[in-house]
Amino acid sequence: xxxxxxxxxxxxxxxxxxxxxxxxxxxxxxxxxxxxxxxxxxxxxxxxxxxxxxxxxxxxxxxxxxxxxxxxxxxxxxxxxxxxxxxxxxxxxxxxxxxxxxxxxxxxxxxxxxxxxxxxxxxxxxxxxxxxxxxxxxxxxxxxxxxxxxxxxxxxxxxxxxxxxxxxxxxxxxxxxxxxxxxxxxxxxxxxxxxxxxxxxxxxxxxxxxxxxxxxxxxxxxxxxxxxxxxxxxxxxxxxxxxxxxxxxxxxxxxxxxxxxxxxxxxxxxxxxxxxxxxxxxxxxxxxxxxxxxxxxxxxxxxxxxxxxxxxxxxxxxxxxxxxxxxxxxxxxxxxxx
Numbered sequence: 001x002x003x004x005x006x007x008x009x010x011x012x013x014x015x016x017x018x019x020x021x022x023x024x025x026x027x028x029x030x031x032x033x034x035x036x037x038x039x040x041x042x043x044x045x046x047x048x049x050x051x052x053x054x055x056x057x058x059x060x061x062x063x064x065x066x067x068x069x070x071x072x073x074x075x076x077x078x079x080x081x082x083x084x085x086x087x088x089x090x091x092x093x094x095x096x097x098x099x100x101x102x103x104x105x106x107x108x109x110x111x112x113x114x115x116x117x118x119x120x121x122x123x124x125x126x127x128x129x130x131x132x133x134x135x136x137x138x139x140x141x142x143x144x145x146x147x148x149x150x151x152x153x154x155x156x157x158x159x160x161x162x163x164x165x166x167x168x169x170x171x172x173x174x175x176x177x178x179x180x181x182x183x184x185x186x187x188x189x190x191x192x193x194x195x196x197x198x199x200x201x202x203x204x205x206x207x208x209x210x211x212x213x214x215x216x217x218x219x220x221x222x223x224x225x226x227x228x229x230x231x232x233x234x235x236x237x238x239x240x241x242x243x244x245x246x247x248x249x250x251x252x253x254x255x256x257x258x259x260x261x262x263x264x265x266x267x268x269x270x271x272x273x274x275x276x277x278x279x280x281x282x283x284x285x286x287x288x289x290x291x292x293x294x295x296x297x298x299x300x301x302x303x304x305x306x307x308x309x310x311x312x313x314x315x316x317x318x319x320x321x322x323x324x325x326x327x328x329x330x331x332x333x334x335x336x337x338x
Contacts, residue, residue, distance in 0.1 A: 005064025006035050006057075007140070008133025010168065011177055021056055031057070032177040039140055041065045064133045065141050068093070078323030081142055082337075085110075089128050090337050091156050093138040094328045095148075103150040106138045108166055109157025111334065114191050115225045118255070120289055120327070121156045124334035130157070132168035139179065151181065153188040154209075156333050160196025167199075170206050183207075184247045194230040194238070201242050209251040209282070210235055214261050215269030233273075240277045255284045255330065256297035256305065267305060271312045280315035287321070287329045 004017065015028035027049055034046045041063050043054055068081035079095045089110035096103045112119070113126035138155075139148055151173055153159045159166045166188060172178040173186055183205040190197060191211045200208065212232060214220045221227040239250045252274065256262050274281065283306055286296040297305070302318050309316040322328070327335035 001060070003060060003062045005133050006031065006061050007064030007137055008131050008135075008168070008172070010171060010175075017060060018053065018056065021053070023050075023053055027053060029177050035063055035065075036136070036140070036172060036178045037180060039145060041141075065137055067141050072326040072328070074323040074326045074328060076322055076325075078326070078328050079142075079144070080323060080326050080328040080333075081138075083134075083138065083141075085130070085134050087128070089130065089134075091130060091134075091138075092328075092333045092337075093142065093155060094323060094333070095142060095144050096322050097144070097147075101149040102144055102147045103152060104139055104142065104144070104148050105152050105155045106135055106169075107155035107157050107333070108135060108153055108159040108162045112157045113161065114158050116191065117223055118257075118286070118294065119331045121331070121334045124156075124337055129162040129165060132165045132172065135165060135169035136172050136179075139173070148179075149181070150185045150187075152186075154330070158191060158193070159188050160190045160193035160200065163196045163199055167203055170204050174206070182247075184249070187249070187251075189253060191224055191226050192230050192232045192235045193226060194235055197235055198238065201238070205245065205248060207249040207251070208239070209253050210239070211253045211255070212270075213255065215266060215273045219261070236273060236277070236279070239279055244278065250279045252279055252281045253284055254281055255286050256302055257286045258295045258297045258301070260294065262297040262301050262305060267308055270309065271314065274314050275312055277314075280317070281309055283316060283318045284330050285319075285321045287324055287332050289332065289335065 011028040011032050014031050015025050030049045034040045040046055043057050068083050070082045072080045077097050081093045084090050091107040091110045094105040109129050110127035111124045112121045114122055116122045170186055173181050174183045186206040187209055188206055189209040213223055217231055283302050288294055306316045306318055
């Protein structure tokens with residue numbers, strides 16, 4: 001008999017497994033809380049459900065948890081973990097400790113098929129989608145699990161290219177029977193797949209970030225192939241017009257590259273695109289690799305860029321680079337994978 005993994009299941013699915021044995025939906029809720037809220041990795045340790053149900057679950061299920069196979073620690077205390085799924089898919093997860101929060105950056109795929117040339121993960125290739133269980137396991141099975149306050153889907157892969165598993169994982173992360181994190185503490189980042197983003201906006205209350213690169217479509221198309229089928233202007237219009245709960249955030253991730261997308265013309269383009277929209281801008285240093293000639297904008301230019309955006313009425317911030325020395329920073333995941 002092939003046992004079913006509990007990690008990645010919602011209560012409805014757990015109930016389908018146990019109802020034929022006479023157990024109730026409340027029993028399914030209790031099982032979900034045990035594995036997600038209480039982080040119980042062995043069903044024999046569960047105390048609040050009948051022993052007969054425990055024995056049945058032991059026959060037909062496994063918890064589905066698996067530990068990272070290795071890790072690296074940055075000088076700034078950022079930690080990068082390497083996971084290998086039971087199917088052999090490799091993917092990395094990053095934990096970023098800060099004063100008031102601990103953020104885990106999860107992967108949605110092993111590799112990525114978006115093909116963006118400035119991203120190491122894209123150069124690694126695509127080796128498959130991660131299941132909802134694989135995604136949630138990245139939060140539960142790391143040593144810092146109990147301290148996690150925020151989850152960002154900014155690791156390997158394009159979340160909108162694995163939408164159903166990402167939505168299911170988000171549901172587990174925010175539900176009371178799940179990890180019970182607030183939806184405002186979950187952010188999903190995308191290069192922009194219009195159909196997926198539309199579904200995500202309607203079916204999730206979590207935050208959304210779209211990677212822009214340039215406010216000009218022809219420039220964006222040169223580095224983000226998805227722009228051809230999914231123009232980012234249409235996505236931003238969708239974000240502008242979507243009714244937003246006051247605690248939900250829509251953002252633009254703007255990786256700044258010296259002399260390429262940090263000019264006055266690009267600043268004006270961003271202002272034209274975003275003024276009055278309520279969409280905030282996260283300015284991100286570029287992390288070069290393979291000795292290519294592109295370099296990050298200077299700290300001074302990034303500060304000036306931010307100042308001008310804020311002056312024009314656009315909320316903007318500069319994201320501090322974390323974990324660059326262990327290839328855990330933005331765009332560097334999969335650097336050491338083969």
